[in-house]
Amino acid sequence: MTCNRGFTPKQARPAELAAWIRAHWQIEALHHIRDVTYREDASQVRTGSGPAVMAALRNLAIGILRFCGWTNIAKANRRHGHDPGRCLATLGIT
Structure with missing residues (x-):
């Protein structure tokens, strides 16, 4: 090693x-x-650049949530999933 x-x-x-x-x-x-959290291994996106694009989008979501101070990504996803407007507010789009 x-x-x-x-x-x-x-x-x-x-x-x-x-x-x-x-x-x-x-x-x-x-x-x-x-x-x-994102069940990436169970994803059915398997052709072309789809897997790489989805991985990049997941990394982006994780990065945004961490930047905003979230340490528990699953909890942040649940919180944002209940209120779509919260996603826009997190991104500074209101």
């Missing part, structure tokens, strides 16, 4: 290794949200 700078874990300094591990788990957390 090598870190993103080509070091093995024994060669990397602790700070570099910790940064690599944090970056890895941030990516895994995003995939977990997409898989669990």
Whole structure:
């Protein structure tokens, strides 16, 4: 196993290794949200650029909600889903 700078874990300094591990788990957390909250694995969009477009839209939604201070994306989706006007307000479109 090598870190993103080509070091093995024994060669990397602790700070570099910790940064690599944090970056890895941030990516895994995003995939977990997409898989669990948005049920991405069950998606029937499988042809052409459809899967990439849907992944980008999911990432955009997650990014907007995080930017607005939400830490629980599923709860934010439920809250916004009950009131479509809230989505526009979150985007600053009123």
